[in-house]
Amino acid sequence: MQKNETYVLDLLHDAGLVTRPQIDTARSRSRLNGESNVVDLLIKDGVISEADVSRTLAGQAHMDWIDISMMVIPPAVIQQIRAEDARRFKVIPVAFGETGLIVAVGDPLDIDTVDSLSFLLQREIELVCTSPARIRDALIKYYGTADEAADVLEQKLGPDLDLGLELEQAAAVEGDETDAPIIRMVSMLLIEAHRVGASDIHLEPLDKKFRVRFRIDGVLQEMQAPPKRLQSAIISRLKIMTGSMSIAEKRLPQDGRIQVKIKRKPIDLRVSTIPTNHGESVVMRVLDKSSLVLGLPELGFFSDDQDTFERLIKLPDGILLVTGPTGSGKTTTLYACLNYINKPDRKIITVEEPIEYQMTGINQVQVNPEIGMTFPAALRSILRQAPNVIMIGEIRDLETANIATASSLTGHLVFSTLHTNDAPSAVARLIDIGVQPFLVASSIRAIMAQRLVRRLCTHCKEPGDLSDTELRALRIEPGQIREAQVMKPVGCDQCRKTGYKGRTGIFEIFVIDDEVRHMINQRSLTLLLRQRARELGMRTLREDGVRKVLGGLTSAEEVISITIGDVS
Secondary structure: OHHHHHHHHHHHHHOOOOOHHHHHHHHHHHHHHOOOOHHHHHHHOOOOOHHHHHHHHHHHOOOOEOOHHHOOOOHHHHOOOOHHHHHHHOEEEEEEOOOOEEEEEOOOOOHHHHHHHHHHHOOOEEEEEOOHHHHHHHHHHHHOOHHHHHHHHHHHOHHHEEOOHHHHHHHHHHOOHHHHHHHHHHHHHHHHHHHOOEEEEEEEEOOOOEEEEEEEOOEEEEOOOOOHHHHHHHHHHHHHHHOOOOOOOOOOOEEEEEEEEEOOEEEEEEEEEEEEOOEEEEEEEEEEHHHOOOOHHHHOOOHHHHHHHHHHHOOOOEEEEEEOOOOOOHHHHHHHHHHHHOOOOOOEEEEEOOOOOOOOOOEEEEOEHHHOEOHHHHHHHHHHHOOOEEEEOOOOOHHHHHHHHHHHHOOOEEEEEEOOOOOOHHHHHHHHHOOOHHHHHHHEEEEEEEEEEEEEOOOOOEEOOOOHHHHHHHOOOHHHHHOOOOEEOOOOHHHOOOOEEEEEEEEEEEEOOHHHHHHHHOOOOHHHHHHHHHHOOOOOHHHHHHHHHHOOOOOHHHHHHHOOOOOO
């Protein structure tokens, strides 16, 4: 940038980022100190930032400016440019474009470098601009060694990570100085997962690579993989961090838990390993205790459904069931319910396996089958604690179901979950477990099925239209479209080019009335129960999803894929 320094300084001045006196002062200092680059001196003094300079140059070159530090670049894209070429030209490939490879550069005025890179790759390239500092960090992140990655972590993220005294002591006992790069590389992996909002980390040993994938907003995304040779060391480090898993045992599945602090936030990771043909596969569930949404409006209810739900959770007794597959947000919904009714005049006790989030003012009991502390054993004991409200993590067997039913019939309000595809199916599921129909009919007050759909990114979504196929699939009438605000995903740096950021719920609330109780006693088919629920005004999961599509919260494609089995 030195050969264009006067031109660059004029641009910065015209943009209002620096004044003439500041430029003159910097020039005088550069001559006095023997420093040749005035722009670098202005950056060093904090007058301007590298990002300011690169944004200004990008605008002059009619080039988009992006923040690659906020992006997750797929390995397939990174592999388009060799490490030595990326370092030599100081560029980072970021995506596949319509006409070629999209490449980020730090200096858009360096035309010679751009031409040389295009000739080397023998393909068209589209340029975007970012700051040189972000280029340097990305080169180490995507092309660096374990030692280089550790150095970057120590310089930039060291204060953000606190593994806790006990874990550090365990590492000191079982590791040595040569393990330091691996320790910090694992720390970087955890920090990156937290930064992008991943709910799960998957480390999967394949034949020739060690694949790393993050589950972000419910979708697995492949990340830059560490070298295959580091596979065993990384897995061993994670086992050491749990303090309970054996690094010598690689033939049997193991489970453990890691507690860390990232940016002073307590993070729990539930670790599970299982042996595969190429080594141990590791999955870590990321539980950010500080990010739990505990307000009912944040769950995704529309006002009418929220009014219904608030009325139900204020009942003095009975069972309220939340159903859905694993990962559909059932536990979060139950915590939101407890938080809503958590008042000094109510005693609330939960029985969970495991306790995912700790809540103030609520007695939480951890299930531990190894010592006989099962769901039924815990429930029998907590009934003697005289609670008003009981939350059971999941109804899994007849004994748990019977105690939950008996509790609800003796004046307790019981919250629990069940694995069924829709709300009416929960009745058949309880009867299949062995609960008598008359107990099901008299104890259950309502059943709510739910799913999670990805929210459209608020930074880049734009108005769109629904195709004829989508209109037919969602059964949307032409009159509904005229008053709708249908939006479509686009993709930006904020959402990692996916078009989605965050998730919201879609719900199916089945309120039990006297006629439904009679039908349950008569062992009516689930189909008939569903018909009665529709007569009572129950919206299906897909119908609630349609409302969120028409409201511009999510896309038709997302709702169709999540509710593929809902055809009623």
